[in-house]
Amino acid sequence: MQPKKLPRLKSTFSVDCVIFGVDDGVLKILLIERNEPPFKAWKAIPGNLVRDQEDIDDAAKRILYELTGLKDIYLEQSYTFGRTNRHPQGRVITVSYYSLIQKTDDIRPVTGFAKTAFWCPVHELPKLAFDHREIVEKALAQLKHKINYQPIGFELLPKRFTLTQLQHVYEAILEVDLDKRNFRKKMLSFGLLESCQEKQTGGSHRAASLYRFNKKRYHQLATKGFIFGL
Amino acid sequence: MQPKKLPRLKSTFSVDCVIFGVDDGVLKILLIERNEPPFKAWKAIPGNLVRDQEDIDDAAKRILYELTGLKDIYLEQSYTFGRTNRHPQGRVITVSYYSLIQKTDDIRPVTGFAKTAFWCPVHELPKLAFDHREIVEKALAQLKHKINYQPIGFELLPKRFTLTQLQHVYEAILEVDLDKRNFRKKMLSFGLLESCQEKQTGGSHRAASLYRFNKKRYHQLATKGFIFGL
DNA sequence: TAAAGTTAGTGTATTTTTTACACTAACTAA
DNA sequence: TTAGTTAGTGTAAAAAATACACTAACTTTA
Numbered sequence: 001m002q003p004k005k006l007p008r009l010k011s012t013f014s015v016d017c018v019i020f021g022v023d024d025g026v027l028k029i030l031l032i033e034r035n036e037p038p039f040k041a042w043k044a045i046p047g048n049l050v051r052d053q054e055d056i057d058d059a060a061k062r063i064l065y066e067l068t069g070l071k072d073i074y075l076e077q078s079y080t081f082g083r084t085n086r087h088p089q090g091r092v093i094t095v096s097y098y099s100l101i102q103k104t105d106d107i108r109p110v111t112g113f114a115k116t117a118f119w120c121p122v123h124e125l126p127k128l129a130f131d132h133r134e135i136v137e138k139a140l141a142q143l144k145h146k147i148n149y150q151p152i153g154f155e156l157l158p159k160r161f162t163l164t165q166l167q168h169v170y171e172a173i174l175e176v177d178l179d180k181r182n183f184r185k186k187m188l189s190f191g192l193l194e195s196c197q198e199k200q201t202g203g204s205h206r207a208a209s210l211y212r213f214n215k216k217r218y219h220q221l222a223t224k225g226f227i228f229g230l
Numbered sequence: 231m232q233p234k235k236l237p238r239l240k241s242t243f244s245v246d247c248v249i250f251g252v253d254d255g256v257l258k259i260l261l262i263e264r265n266e267p268p269f270k271a272w273k274a275i276p277g278n279l280v281r282d283q284e285d286i287d288d289a290a291k292r293i294l295y296e297l298t299g300l301k302d303i304y305l306e307q308s309y310t311f312g313r314t315n316r317h318p319q320g321r322v323i324t325v326s327y328y329s330l331i332q333k334t335d336d337i338r339p340v341t342g343f344a345k346t347a348f349w350c351p352v353h354e355l356p357k358l359a360f361d362h363r364e365i366v367e368k369a370l371a372q373l374k375h376k377i378n379y380q381p382i383g384f385e386l387l388p389k390r391f392t393l394t395q396l397q398h399v400y401e402a403i404l405e406v407d408l409d410k411r412n413f414r415k416k417m418l419s420f421g422l423l424e425s426c427q428e429k430q431t432g433g434s435h436r437a438a439s440l441y442r443f444n445k446k447r448y449h450q451l452a453t454k455g456f457i458f459g460l
Numbered sequence: 461t462a463a464a465g466t467t468a469g470t471g472t473a474t475t476t477t478t479t480a481c482a483c484t485a486a487c488t489a490a
Numbered sequence: 491t492t493a494g495t496t497a498g499t500g501t502a503a504a505a506a507a508t509a510c511a512c513t514a515a516c517t518t519t520a
Binding site: 204 | 465466467468469470471
């Protein structure tokens with residue numbers, strides 16, 4: 001399954017990114033198809049070696065940028081994977097990150113390696129290269145946990161969104177059905193969602209109100225111990 | 231402050247451990263005094279380079295063992311620090327772990343480097359080498375968070391403990407005062423604390439009942455979604 | 461233009477959980 | 491035997507979470 005005569009690398013580190021997006025109530029991640037050995041033609045999460053003079057956070061941002069053309073997106077360090085045999089070419093420790101993006105944003109790959117990128121529902125993952133399956137599972141668990149106490153759902157939505165869209169994000173991540181009235185009551189109770197005084201257009205049904213999340217005010221409250229959770 | 235002519239290391243990785251213990255209601259960590267440059271004679275958290283054929287988790291266990299003589303202790307990966315300039319000798323990425331031990335256990339350093347180890351209250355830390363201060367703060371924040379949904383307080387106590395001791399652990403970590411009756415009610419409500427049918431001895435006052443934590447049953451419940459929290 | 465289809469939007473009653481709070485019991489030492 | 495110290499206990503009030511069903515607004519189609 002692995003080629004045999006690849007060069008040994010000296011001890012080195014890489015960064016891998018699990019990039020989440022929500023699409024029509026389904027949680028997805030961005031995968032690529034590798035075009036080099038090892039694991040040539042396998043699906044994988046995007047990643048790269050960390051450069052000599054590069055902070056690891058910056059390496060993660062670079063990968064995201066190369067892949068999506070986006071900057072300033074939500075990024076969290078997830079976990080570090082360091083089993084001795086996790087990479088067939090030598091000792092490579094990888095620091096994984098996860099990131100949340102608005103799937104509506106136009107994604108414009110900046111480099112060649114990103115051309116094969118595609119979205120895949122988290123529950124329909126193909127076999128992945130290296131220990132990437134494990135990396136995805138870890139990020140998924142962290143995401144599921146974090147949404148209970150931080151307002152990260154908004155990172156997956158456009159600036160202006162409807163309450164139903166927001167509920168779908170929560171449902172997709174938590175894998176539960178939520179009660180519409182209770183969900184709305186709770187979300188509005190924090191006083192952090194502001195009406196845009198505008199309605200969504202396009203559906204063949206009643207138009208929904210658009211809201212935006214007041215991040216600045218959230219950060220003020222957060223410093224005083226406020227917790228944003230369902 | 232830093233010597234100038236140290237050899238450059240090639241890119242490499244280390245593991246650092248924040249070792250927590252609770253003593254008389256005070257949360258402490260184990261520090262060492264470095265006896266080699268860089269940062270010779272500075273206080274630091276224990277750590278070491280990861281060996282070529284060593285998993286990073288194993289490296290953390292090794293450090294703990296060398297320092298305390300203890301095995302099978304609670305250990306969690308905390309965070310990975312990878313700023314390019316965090317180590318004066320070259321590029322060293324460090325994976326930090328935190329560990330919880332029972333301070334009553336006899337600590338018997340196994341190697342020389344551990345001889346200078348001492349306990350320090352987390353709120354009276356001296357200046358620390360490298361970015362160790364930041365590493366400790368991160369571990370502290372994670373500990374404080376985790377105790378809200380996992381039964382990790384028991385790791386800091388002997389097998390048999392009183393409810394007051396347990397309360398002190400929670401108070402030390404969360405940095406709040408808790409109501410005695412409410413705390414006991416909550417803790418006992420899970421049905422995971424079993425009476426040892428025995429009393430503590432030694433105080434010049436009424437003797438307290440001893441309890442033990444039923445970890446096996448906890449894990450059974452946990453798989454069904456049960457959450458152990460205050 | 462009326463009817464059918466679709467999603468938006470809203471309130472209340474019940475249950476559960478959290479909080480606040482103060483005295484008696486048991487033991488030791490002086 | 492008294493003073494000192496920590497252990498141990500219950501209830502009532504407040505707050506939060508849950509369960510639950512209909513009307514409103516808009517579009518499409520017959």
